[in-house]
Amino acid sequence: MTTSIWIEKGRGDSVENATFDDIKTVIEETIKMDEEHGAFWVGHMENKFVLEVHKNFDLFFVYGENQDEQIQTKLDNWEDVKHFFKMYL
Template sequence: MTEFWIEMGWGVSIDNAEIADAVNAVEEIRKRYDENGVFWIGHIQEEYVLKIYKDLSLLYIYGENQDKELLILLEDWSLAEHFIGMYFSKDFLGIKEEIKRITLNKTTKLT
């Protein structure tokens, strides 16, 4: 048994999910043509959730009550898979810091 779960916007849930299940979810979301193009990856004990949309938006939900969020637009699906790998490695703080760094770099480039 694993400590992870996946919930897909098209009605599929996976308990005891493995990274291969998340990679399959990426492949499935890329094929979808409807409004249900989203999936969540969560941990049964930790309060961190990745929410990945078909448009490459990534929402990182965290906090004691899952009341904090970071949102970024990914450049490609390989970056989504990178964050998924970090998630399954339980590098929750690393995800948060990398999203903040990406956001800061994009903001700095715009000014």
């Protein structure tokens, strides 16, 4: 299935045409990572915004002409992160 969603992992790997299953896999990988690499980014190829998720459940919505604006919130747990991305996709 082709999607317009991409994922960038904390260690530099990426996934093109990402699905919800890919996001669940990245979450499981992130849980096992150290704090330094415990983050991932999900973006839309056509829109100029990125969702950035950290291991401590910080979620950033990064946007703007140069992706220089952001809004931050804190989710409660990994189930909330999964629910958020299920709604997003």
